[in-house]
Structure formats: structure tokens, C-alpha cells
Amino acid sequence: xxxxxxxxxxxxxxxxxxxxxxxxxxxxxxxxxxxxxxxxxxxxxxxxxxxxxxxxxxxxxxxxxxxxxxxxxxxxxxxxxxxxxxxxxxxxxxxxxxxxxxxxxxxxxxxxxxxxxxxxxxxxxxxxxxxxxxxxxxxxxxxxxxxxxxxxxxxxxxx
Amino acid sequence: xxxxxxxxxxxxxxxxxxxxxxxxxxxxxxxxxxxxxxxxxxxxxxxxxxxxxxxxxxxxxxxxxxxxxxxxxxxxxxxxxxxxxxxxxxxxxxxxxxxxxxxxxxxxxxxxxxxxxxxxxxxxxxxxxxxxxxxxxxxxxxxxxxxxxxxxxxxxxxxxxxxxxxxxxxxxxxxxxxxxxxxxxxxxxxxxxxxxxxxxxxxxxxxxxxxxxxxxxxxxxxxxxx
Numbered sequence: 001x002x003x004x005x006x007x008x009x010x011x012x013x014x015x016x017x018x019x020x021x022x023x024x025x026x027x028x029x030x031x032x033x034x035x036x037x038x039x040x041x042x043x044x045x046x047x048x049x050x051x052x053x054x055x056x057x058x059x060x061x062x063x064x065x066x067x068x069x070x071x072x073x074x075x076x077x078x079x080x081x082x083x084x085x086x087x088x089x090x091x092x093x094x095x096x097x098x099x100x101x102x103x104x105x106x107x108x109x110x111x112x113x114x115x116x117x118x119x120x121x122x123x124x125x126x127x128x129x130x131x132x133x134x135x136x137x138x139x140x141x142x143x144x145x146x147x148x149x150x151x152x153x154x155x156x157x158x159x
Numbered sequence: 160x161x162x163x164x165x166x167x168x169x170x171x172x173x174x175x176x177x178x179x180x181x182x183x184x185x186x187x188x189x190x191x192x193x194x195x196x197x198x199x200x201x202x203x204x205x206x207x208x209x210x211x212x213x214x215x216x217x218x219x220x221x222x223x224x225x226x227x228x229x230x231x232x233x234x235x236x237x238x239x240x241x242x243x244x245x246x247x248x249x250x251x252x253x254x255x256x257x258x259x260x261x262x263x264x265x266x267x268x269x270x271x272x273x274x275x276x277x278x279x280x281x282x283x284x285x286x287x288x289x290x291x292x293x294x295x296x297x298x299x300x301x302x303x304x305x306x307x308x309x310x311x312x313x314x315x316x317x318x319x320x321x322x323x324x325x326x327x328x329x330x331x332x333x334x335x336x337x338x339x340x341x342x343x344x345x346x347x348x349x350x351x352x353x354x355x356x357x358x359x360x361x362x363x364x365x366x367x368x369x370x371x372x373x374x375x376x377x378x379x380x381x382x383x384x385x
Contacts, residue, residue, distance in 0.1 A: 002252055002283035009169050017165055027160060031169060036345070038285040038312030069315070085308060085344040097347055102315060105286065107165040 006039060006105070007047035011057060017110050028061040028111035036069050036102030061111075069102025173287055176255035180290025185380060187267040190373040191275065193289050195313055196297035197306075198279030201323040203231050204356045205297065205365070206276060210238035212366055218269060222261055223276040224253045231276065241265065252283035255290060272373065281306065285313040292376050293317075299324045300331055304338040307345050314345045319352060319368060326355035 073089035232244035296317035354361035
């Protein structure tokens with residue numbers, strides 16, 4: 001269950017990105033994960049939700065692009081996607097192939113919106129009406145306390 | 160709403176520390192192996208045999224990771240080489256920061272080889288680069304032949320698969336050829352060594368592989384310098 005640590009790292013990445021963009025808040029973060037990265041997308045979504053719940057990141061969506069590994073044929077030089085561990089080159093039928101990617105675990109994009117628009121005081125009802133999915137306090141204050149807590153829990157390290 | 164491109168690895172911090180470690184290891188010409196397997200596949204036993212077989216005075220050190228207890232370190236210390244236990248306290252893998260912390264008071268110049276025994280787990284350790292020269296995966300014959308297909312990540316990233324406990328082959332329905340074929344579906348270039356630490360079979364092939372891999376590491380270093 002290292003997905004908790006990975007979800008935490010995604011949030012740290014988002015927080016870093018937001019620091020460079022004052023006045024914005026994140027609504028969605030995109031990551032690309034290779035099938036050979038050893039990350040379970042469901043476990044990651046679960047962890048991500050647990051870490052963002054009741055924090056300033058609540059409502060932040062995680063979009064996972066799960067990508068197939070790619071292979072390279074040493075005989076004909078072609079590159080191809082690997083499905084179901086089929087290492088045979090689909091072009092020339094050679095078995096002399098090598099997997100060249102598949103362990104991606106990287107950011108792709110961040111969807112942000114201006115916090116300026118939500119800065120004017122509005123009643124709860126108005127907020128709920130116009131943006132039902134939005135948390136009440138959409139400032140870019142970081143959800144450190146929660147993630148710190150989780151980290152302390154999992155990384156108790158003794159000499 | 161506005162979509163902006165975002166770059167970089169998710170485990171950026173671990174990748175950064177691992178890259179620093181790899182650079183330090185290269186500076187000190189220190190060959191580093193990262194041993195990964197399920198719990199009970201025989202990592203510690205293979206290490207014991209390795210330390211026992213090494214020529215006296217070899218400059219080797221061991222880091223061994225577990226959720227709890229100093230048991231493995233105590234087992235390995237008997238061979239007289241520097242050994243440190245990393246207790247993760249629940250974390251299911253070692254990360255680069257733990258390695259950095261635990262080698263802090265070792266003089267790397269006095270070492271030729273560092274063997275890291277990861278936490279017993281076929282999944283999580285594969286996501287964390289430790290700055291090692293090579294990852295090695297162990298699979299025991301009491302596990303399923305389809306482990307490489309169920310847990311492709313670690314078989315994809317390991318240079319060598321050590322098939323352990325081969326003395327049990329007559330008693331278990333495990334087809335070694337199928338296991339090797341499965342590993343090579345994920346990783347066509349996978350090298351394989353079959354060992355029985357109990358009977359001693361295959362240990363010389365294992366030691367030869369380690370020696371050969373270290374030579375490759377060192378010659379790559381001198382080429383880079385030259």
C-alpha cells in the first residue's frame with residue numbers, strides 16, 4: 001500500500017505548482033502511470049481521496065492515464081505497444097525485442113482556476129448553488145497538517 | 160478553468176536523493192545491489208551464503224530492511240562484515256532517504272560492494288530507486304510460476320531473477336521453465352540463476368554473476384572517465 005505515499009507526493013507536487021501560481025487553485029491533476037510502475041490505480045484513487053478529504057484540497061480530482069509499456073524490436077527497429085505481455089514484434093515477428101518504457105509515474109497537467117472570482121463574500125447558499133462541488137474555502141493554503149500526520153504515521157523510522 | 164502542462168516525476172524527491180546516492184556510489188566505485196522478493200523467499204539466507212562464500216577481507220557491507228526487529232541484522236553480523244538494520248516501522252519498502260541516513264557514518268571509500276536487502280514485498284519496493292547499480296528479484300519455488308505476470312513491475316526492472324529453494328522442486332508442482340518463460344515475457348533479457356542455499360547448488364553461478372556484474376559496473380565507470 002505504497003499508494004498512500006504516492007498520493008501524498010502528488011499533492012506535494014500540486015502544492016509546489018500552486019506556489020508558482022498565486023491566486024489560483026487546483027481542480028484537477030493529471031498523472032501518467034505505466035502498467036509496469038507497480039501502482040494500482042484504484043488504491044491510488046482511494047488514498048488520494050482519503051488524503052484530500054476535509055482539507056483545502058477536498059474536491060481536487062485525480063485523472064490517471066494508465067499507459068501500456070512500449071517495446072523496441074532490435075531486428076526491424078520498430079516500436080510497438082506491449083499488450084498482455086506479448087513481446088513478439090508485430091511487424092517482423094522477431095522475438096529479439098526489448099521493453100523500453102512502462103514504469104512511468106509522472107505529472108501531465110494541472111487544471112487551475114482563479115481564486116479571484118470566489119474572493120467576493122457570498123452566502124453559503126449562493127456558493128452551493130453556483131458551484132456545488134466546490135469546497136467552502138478554496139484558498140491555496142496547503143493541506144500540510146493532514147499529510148504530515150499521515151507521513152508521521154507511515155514513516156516512523158528508528159535506528 | 161485553465162489547463163496548464165505539468166512536468167516531472169511524481170516521486171521527484173526520492174528520485175533526487177537516489178540520483179545523488181548513485182553519483183556518490185560512482186565516485187567511490189561502490190557496486191550496489193538491491194535485493195527484492197516476497198517475504199520468505201530467501202533473501203537473508205542467500206545473503207548469509209554470499210557473505211560466507213566471499214573471500215575473507217572482502218570489503219562488503221549490508222543494509223537490511225524490515226518493518227520490525229533486528230533479527231536479520233543479527234543473523235548477518237556473524238560473518239564479520241558491517242551490517243545495519245533499517246526498521247521502517249510499518250512502511251512497506253525502503254526509500255532513498257533511508258539508505259542515505261543509514262550509510263551516513265560509513266566510509267564508502269573503504270567499501271567495494273553494498274548489498275541492500277529490501278523489505279519483503281514484491282510490489283512497493285519496485286517504485287523506489289535507491290541509487291543501486293542493479294535490482295535483483297528472488298522467486299522461490301514454493302510461490303506461483305505466474306508471479307512475474309502478476310507482479311510485472313519488479314520483474315521488468317530487475318536484471319537478474321534468482322530462483323531459490325530449488326532443492327524443493329521434486330516436492331512442489333512448480334515448473335521452473337514456465338517461471339523463467341513468464342519472467343522473460345515481461346523482461347526478455349532477464350538473466351536467471353537457480354540456487355538452493357540448503358544444498359549449495361547454483362551458489363557459484365550466483366557468485367559469478369555478482370562478480371561479473373561488478374566488473375561491468377567498474378569498466379563502465381572507467382570508460383565514462385576515459
